[in-house]
Amino acid sequence: MAEPSTAAPDVPASTATPDALVIGAGPGGLAAAAELRRRGLRPLVLERAERLGASWRGHYDRLHLHTTRRLSALPGLPIPRAYGRWVGRDDVVRYLEQYAEHHDLDVATGIEVRRVERGGAGWELPATGGRVLTSPVVVVATGHNHTPYIPDWPGRDGFSGELLHASAYRNPAPYTGRDVLVVGVGNTGAEIAVDLAEGGAGRVRLAVRTAPHILRRSTAGWPAQASGIVCRRLPVALVDRIAPYVERAGTPDLTRFGLPRPDSGLYSRVREGAIPVQDVGLIDAVRSRRVEPVAAVERFDGDKVHLADGTDAGPEVVIAATGYRRGLEPLVGHLGVLDGRGRPVVHGPYTDPAAPGLYFTGFTNPISGMLREMAIDARRIARAVARQAVRNG
Secondary structure, eight states: OOOOOOSSOOOOGGGSSOSEEEEOOSHHHHHHHHHHHHTTOOEEEEESSSSTTHHHHTSOTTOBOSSOSTTSOBTTBOOOGGGOSSOBHHHHHHHHHHHHHHTTOOEEESOOBOOOEEETTEEEEEBGGGOEEEESOEEEOOOSSOEEOOOOOTTGGGOSSEEEEGGGOOOSGGGBTOEEEEEOOSHHHHHHHHHHHHTTBSEEEEEESSOOOEEESEETTEEHHHHHHHHTTSOHHHHHHHHHHHHHHHSOOBGGGTBOOOSSOHHHHHHTTOOOEEESSHHHHHHTTSSEEEEOEEEEETTEEEETTSOEEOOSEEEEOOOEEOOOHHHHGGGTOBOTTSOBSSOTTOOOTTSTTEEEOSOOOOTTOHHHHHHHHHHHHHHHHHHHHHHTO
16 A cells, blocks of 8 residues: 655556546545455555545544444455444544555555546546546545535624534533534534533533434444435335334433424435434433533624524534535536536446546435445446446457
């Protein structure tokens, strides 16, 4: 595997003319490269950071996978049992390093691809150092959580307190004794709120625009992920009808604490991109009032945050767990392969007829587990590329 490089790193000689270029050395990119290599192709993975798995290295300290170790392994290498059932952030990074070494992948770090262009050899990728890399196949695996997004709330720039995106949060130590408002009740916002409450923050409020579906991460040993895998094979309407009974059996009603059960169907919400919150302490924190759900943020005004229900908050710190954008427009937006929300119009083993040989992986947030679906994508992409290579002779 290529060593981390300087500002103008060298492409490994073994892949000077690769059969495929993979953009991004996270789980999706490494899995795709491993499967391509297994089929006898010579992929080169390009990573803009100085080390692979950069996005995982930047996550908050408390983070563990919400999917099981067994169902989160990438193709060709199980996650070690020693990492436990719910693998922690540092062990995910360690596993990715082991994975690249195990499959002897060529990973060129410190190379940022700025644009994917059509060329005589299929695709041309202008990159760091003025070089242009070419290949008939490009796999884009830059990640679902690429560009942090903070809403342009009125008065935001004039807020006299501290405002940061959840991507900049690491642990509760800097917030001991402070009044913190976490905005957004997805899995990240919920877990950061719990982390702050347990870590000594003076007050923790959680701003909620739409009440989430909340599920236990595991019930009697049965992981929520396994239910998610089953759900993907069932009609949306059927899952929506069944889910309320599962939720009531597994999670208490938090309405009197400010977190009511949602009106919309669980799987309908999933199809819109809203994954259920897996409980890793939120229920207990809300019931003990260590985390206080409040209304959504409407605007900022000096040291005040005005909420949708007409009340005001005066937090010292606002942490925006408000999601990410895919950030694909500069890279491939000119190719007509993105929808109106900046997401690839095709995914996995499919390529757009107007952009043959261009694949995308890791740009969905499935209820069955992102790492699991990346592994499936990797196998399918490699199969599709190998078949096309045979057709081309």
